[in-house]
Amino acid sequence: MDYSNFFSKRTNLVTASFIRNILKAAKEPGVISFAGGLPNPQTFPTEELQDILAEVGKDKAAYQYDTTEGYAPLRKSVVEYMSKLGINADINNVLITTGSQQALFETALLFLNRGDRAIVEEPTFIGGIGPFKLFGFESPNSDNIEGIAMDDKGLLVDELESRLMILKNKKWQMPKFVYTIPTFQNPTGITMCEKRRKKLLDLAHEYDFLIIEDDPYGRISYEENVPKPIKSFDEEGRVVYLGTFSKIFAPGYRVAWVIAPTEIVAQMAKLKQNIDLHTETFGQMVIQRYMELGLLEKHIQEIIPFYQEKRDIMLKSMDAHFDKGYSNWVKPKGGLFTWITVQGVDTLALADLAVKKYRVAFVPGPAFYLHPDVGGDGMRINFSYPSNEQIEEGVIRLANAIEEERKKAFEETPTMI
Ligand SMILES: Cc1ncc(COP(=O)(O)O)c(C=O)c1O
Structure with missing residues (x-):
């Protein structure tokens, strides 16, 4: 039976991820995977949770419906947690979501009409691109969601400013929001410097747009002096901040939160009622007890x-092991990823060779771009999931694969006569 006539047009706007095959191959025995973005299961606090699980398991409230905005004591704990990062909020600014992925879906649903402009830093998180296309694109080739490049200090805010000036001069639609992962970004590991954070906020004020600050990794910091969240500088209510317990606790719980002005929280809650009524009560209660006992900080x-x-x-x-003559990589100050660029190499072809012949997997750069015909010389490397030994061995394999692919690319280059 052919079901294609039944599917909505919208469905065609999200193409099945072309990295699916790589991720599938990454799971084969013998393959060392730098491809996923998973926290390491060794960190899951299974022992410490036993008493809490037993206690919550006896509480009938854990089995009942709760409010859409989230379990009130957890919202209160989130407020306290956020205040330590310099973010002042009250409970009415907090919406608990089913993962930050849901918050991204709701962001797109809430703010984007088809054809509306929004800006993302590029490369960016695949899970952000999906919902923005789903609700913002008219066709798979639409260009109203735009990418602005980054360097080692994050989003190029000067480039953003030039773009905003052009849009304004031409009287084209201004972006509704800029989506950024300013701290230990997925996929690059880059952190936006404080100066750019403040400039971005100034631009948001001047050109009247919102900032979606996605921050799953900010607490996983290996160095001092990491800039504070953009939200902590936000006096006007321009920033919608997304936080999640996925990387600092466990992603299987699917509990995350949004900090936003009350009007936005109310609208998002209205949408959420149509999506899942509320995030599962049991998980929210477990995490709240975990925080209350000081175990999350520990x-x-x-x-x-x-x-x-x-x-x-x-x-x-x-x-x-890498040749610095043609490869560059980010030295992340936190988070779970680094990003390598290799001049003259198509990382899609490299990914194929690496997994088939060298048994090492990574995600090639184009996956992280709005239009995957760019980003070809970059690749995302995850270091949280493999064992220490696998990291050492995997890098040697990858270096060999790069060498072979580069030689091939060099041989294939036609002479310019
Ligand atoms: C930047 C970014 N945003 C959102 C998410 C989704 O997280 P969650 O597990 O809370 O849905 C991830 C997960 O990898 C991420 O890297």
Whole structure:
């Protein structure tokens, strides 16, 4: 039976991820995977949770419907947690969501009409691109969601400003929002400097747009002096901040939060009622108890050195085995990723060779762009999931794969006569 006539037009706007095959191959035995973005299961606090699970398991409220905005004591705990990062909010500014992925879906649903302009830093999180296309694009080739490049200090805000000036002069529609992951970004590991954070806020004020600040990794910080969230500088209510327990606790719980002005929280809650009524009560109660007992802070202090060791091994191995003549990579100050660029190499072809012949997987750059015909020389490397030994071995394999692919690319280049 052919079902294609039944599917909405919207469905065609999200293309099945072309990295699916790589991720599938990454799971084959013998393949070392730098491809996923998963927290390491060794960090999951299964033992520490036993008493809490038993207690919540006996509480009938955990089995009942709750309010759409979220379990009130958890919203209160989130307010306290946020205040430590310099974000002042009250409980009415908090919406609990089913993962930050849902918050991204709601952001797109709430703000974007078809054809509306929005801007993302590029490369960016695949899960942001999906909903923005789903609700903002008219066709798969639409260009109203635009990318602005980054350098090692994050989004190029001067380039953004030039673009905004052009849009204004031509009287074209201004962006409704700019989406950014300013701290230890997925996919690059880059952190936006404080000056740019403040400039972005100034631009938001001047050109009247919102900022969607997605911050799943900010607490996983290996160095001092990491800039505070953009939201902490936001006096006007321009920033919608997305936080999640996925990387600092466990993604299987699917509990995350939005901090936003009350009008936005109210609209998002209205949408959420149509999506899932509310985020599961049981998980919210477990996490709230975990926070109340001070265990989340303790846990974060434990996972930081665990991941930092992996980052250090990754960087040391890359330093030892990659050719600096044509490869560059980000030295992330936190988070779970680094990003390599290799001049003259098509990372899509490299990914194929790497996984089939060298048994090492990563996600090629084009996956992180709005229109995947760019970003070809970049690749995302995850270091949170593989073991320390796998990181060392995987880097050697990857270096060999790069060498072979580069030679091939060089041989294939036609002479300019
Ligand atoms: C930048 C970014 N935003 C959002 C998410 C989604 O997180 P969650 O598990 O809370 O849905 C991720 C997950 O990897 C992410 O990297």
